Amino acid sequence: MPPQSRHPTRALIAVATVGTLLSGCAGFGGAGSDSNAINVLMVNNPQMVDLQKLTARHFTKETGIKVNFTVLPENEVRDKISQDFSNQAGQYDVATLSNYETPIYADNDWLRKLDPHMEKDKKFDQQDILQPIRQSLKGGDGGTYATPFYGESSFLMYRKDIFRKLGLRMPENPTWQEVAELAKKAEGARKGMAGICLRGLPGWGELIAPLTSMVNTMGGTWFDQNWEARLDSGGFAKATKFYVNLVRKHGESGAAQSGYAECLNNMTQGKAAMWYDATAGAGSLEAAKSPVKGKIGYVPAPVDKTESSGWLYTWAWAMQKASDKSDKAWKFISWASGKEYEKLVGQKMGWSNVPAGKRESTYRNPEYQQAASAFHEVTHEAIDNTKPDDPGIQKRPAPGIQFVGIPEFTELGLEVSQEISAAIAGQQSVDDALETSQKLAEEVAEEYQK
Numbered sequence: 001m002p003p004q005s006r007h008p009t010r011a012l013i014a015v016a017t018v019g020t021l022l023s024g025c026a027g028f029g030g031a032g033s034d035s036n037a038i039n040v041l042m043v044n045n046p047q048m049v050d051l052q053k054l055t056a057r058h059f060t061k062e063t064g065i066k067v068n069f070t071v072l073p074e075n076e077v078r079d080k081i082s083q084d085f086s087n088q089a090g091q092y093d094v095a096t097l098s099n100y101e102t103p104i105y106a107d108n109d110w111l112r113k114l115d116p117h118m119e120k121d122k123k124f125d126q127q128d129i130l131q132p133i134r135q136s137l138k139g140g141d142g143g144t145y146a147t148p149f150y151g152e153s154s155f156l157m158y159r160k161d162i163f164r165k166l167g168l169r170m171p172e173n174p175t176w177q178e179v180a181e182l183a184k185k186a187e188g189a190r191k192g193m194a195g196i197c198l199r200g201l202p203g204w205g206e207l208i209a210p211l212t213s214m215v216n217t218m219g220g221t222w223f224d225q226n227w228e229a230r231l232d233s234g235g236f237a238k239a240t241k242f243y244v245n246l247v248r249k250h251g252e253s254g255a256a257q258s259g260y261a262e263c264l265n266n267m268t269q270g271k272a273a274m275w276y277d278a279t280a281g282a283g284s285l286e287a288a289k290s291p292v293k294g295k296i297g298y299v300p301a302p303v304d305k306t307e308s309s310g311w312l313y314t315w316a317w318a319m320q321k322a323s324d325k326s327d328k329a330w331k332f333i334s335w336a337s338g339k340e341y342e343k344l345v346g347q348k349m350g351w352s353n354v355p356a357g358k359r360e361s362t363y364r365n366p367e368y369q370q371a372a373s374a375f376h377e378v379t380h381e382a383i384d385n386t387k388p389d390d391p392g393i394q395k396r397p398a399p400g401i402q403f404v405g406i407p408e409f410t411e412l413g414l415e416v417s418q419e420i421s422a423a424i425a426g427q428q429s430v431d432d433a434l435e436t437s438q439k440l441a442e443e444v445a446e447e448y449q450k
Helices: 008-015 046-063 074-086 101-107 115-120 131-136 160-166 176-186 208-217 234-250 260-268 281-285 326-336 339-348 360-364 366-371 376-384 409-424 430-449
Strands: 037-043 066-072 094-098 147-152 154-159 274-278 296-300 313-319
Touching (some): 037 046, 037 074, 037 326, 046 066, 046 147, 046 339, 066 074, 074 094, 074 101, 094 101, 094 326, 131 376, 147 326, 147 376, 154 160, 154 176, 154 376, 160 176, 160 296, 176 234, 176 274, 208 274, 234 430, 260 274, 260 281, 281 296, 313 326, 326 339, 339 360, 339 366, 409 430
Parallel strands (some): 037 066, 037 094
Antiparallel strands (some): 147 313, 154 274
8 A cells, every 4th residue: 555545635735736726717717606517626738638629529518517627737737636635615516637636646645436337337448448558547455436438558769761861770679878878969960959858857756756767777776675765876867867967968958948848849840869758759740630640650768777768647527435436436537438439530530540559459440450550559568558656676665666655745846856957957067966865865764764
């Protein structure tokens, strides 16, 4: 059982991030008292925008249930969800949670267990959901507390045409050392082209995600099995120095302000020869109007000491325990997470826009296979090969690949990312960044060592 289940009070304080909570709404209106309506709070990712467009015309038309959407950027939506769910305010019936928050929220009794609904809903097919994704959304009691909207791992994307022009060969399973050499050779292949794009933007869900997957494969960890912090030595220090050095030498300009969105733009606009990031990015790169469609190659996440190193992430639908509309909320969750919704997106928005990465049936669908021919196999394999409980070469005290599955990680990950981003910007040395980060991690470790 994850350690967070033993600390509900601390979890509440840690998850409910301090800050101004923004309540801007989008879509079909804000919260209301309509007995035949539910309120859904979700992140503003592109796939969710498609969902908004399809809900009224299909879900509401078929069920009569109106859905009031509140849509916010990632950091803001996390804050708002944590406030509403931790207080059991009941303003929102359904919200998007990741596989980081779901076990923590479940073990603090903020979520409604979904197993009873799934058992009655014969069409939902929980066993069709990819096993790593399915397992990551369980609580400490083994129950299911969220169902995925889409899932992802990580892989390396590269410009096939640029590599051919330069006579470079991408290995089928590259190491990070090989990637660094390729980045050096590919840099400047076209005017303003970086050898690689890597996130440098602060945030536990930004810079920390790719960095921690590198830490794992280079033999490092945030905490060892005895809750000793290990940020200023061993594999963590090795990976951080390698990461900072790579992005400073051969990465994109303004790397310290570049996150997922900026790297996606760089890759789409031909400003990077390679990009290591989420498998979800492939759908945008291969979209019908993408200028790099058909020019990108996809290979597994680079490794060092481990056989695989891709991360595991999902945005999933969870129901607040305080909701008094659980049956209506489940109908929405079942629809938005189900097979039929994927078919609807394929028909209305194009199969490359399907929120994939969660169901076996998706990867067996000939229409999806054709639309996602460039990346669907490597994505499926990347998710299947993830080991959230054992992602490195030593035992861990908490689950998670690109994060540590404890409530304190939201704050710790942010603070550490700010230190490392400052090193990427040249404002301090990596050693200084790691020294400060180690002290921050030791403060968290002390509580668990007790």
